[in-house]
């Protein structure tokens with residue numbers, strides 16, 4: 001073989017993805033391999049040899065990203081209400097953490113084989129020791145997730161804090177309310193996800209375990225990537241429903257479930273006693289795939305940048321979930337008021353005291369007065 005093909009062959013081999021293993025620190029069983037991006041459910045099961053009744057059969061769900069070298073641990077929680085059986089606590093595991101399957105029992109370490117390498121030279125050296133676990137072993141505390149960044153146990157954290165812990169998404173934004181390309185005339189949009197049209201971004205996010213806060217067989221809840229308030233989530237159905245226009249009476253049950261899940265998200269929020277929440281749909285959504293906005297009414301967010309943002313949540317452009325459901329029950333379809341886009345051009349008016357504000361910065365200053373009172 002000529003030089004080029006030998007090099008290609010070596011290079012291909014060296015590009016192999018690191019492997020991830022869950023290793024019992026008690027040496028109770030052989031390491032369990034966590035395959036790249038394939039969820040593994042563990043608990044009281046033959047693989048772990050745990051027989052302790054304190055440990056449920058489906059104690060944790062582990063999801064490894066072998067390329068990036070981290071795992072996500074989801075712990076199913078019977079929280080808040082029977083409707084949300086599958087509400088889970090989820091964190092990304094970063095180096096220096098330890099996982100206990102139950103409280104302080106059954107310690108585990110997550111190990112990756114050597115990291116993915118960027119240059120062929122480095123790859124060649126490291127690939128020799130591929131089977132050897134990397135020194136950069138990861139471990140996590142489950143039940144109590146102790147992070148190296150924070151000494152606080154995650155079980156004491158609010159949902160939001162847990163989210164922040166695991167959130168690795170970037171926060172750059174093209175403002176919702178202004179199109180990514182100035183030439184496009186659309187009501188609103190945010191930064192596109194790489195690959196694919198920006199308007200399809202929710203479909204990407206809803207499938208991303210890092211974005212998911214809750215899921216069941218019908219819906220998934222994700223954190224809005226460009227939140228317009230302290231708490232801003234989107235509830236999306238798994239079934240592909242492109243827009244409000246295609247809704248019919250058959251969807252009523254699903255929409256009611258979406259609303260119920262939204263309410264439970266609010267119940268799970270530590271700020272629920274101090275902040276008001278609203279749930280609804282934009283009359284003319286910019287993003288494909290119907291989504292219910294669940295948003296706190298502080299509007300205290302750097303992502304809220306312009307009049308369209310403001311008016312889309314504080315005028316009749318925002319259709320309350322219950323109104324939409326009532327409309328669907330009554331008429332069998334959703335009719336959006338003609339000229340709904342005109343709502344976006346209305347003057348900036350405080351949603352609490354209705355006082356008009358000249359500019360967004362002035363409005364933001366004004367909103368603070370309501371927050372502190």
Ligand code: AMP
Pocket residue numbers: 176188189190191193201202205222223224225226227281282284285286287288
């Ligand atoms: P709308 O379509 O106007 O009802 O709103 C779409 C919402 O999706 C906005 O609040 C955006 O901030 C949010 N958003 C845009 N792109 C993404 C994304 N890729 N992942 C999650 N949320 C997004």
Ligand code: ZN
Pocket residue numbers: 350351352353354355366370
């Ligand atoms: Zn006011």
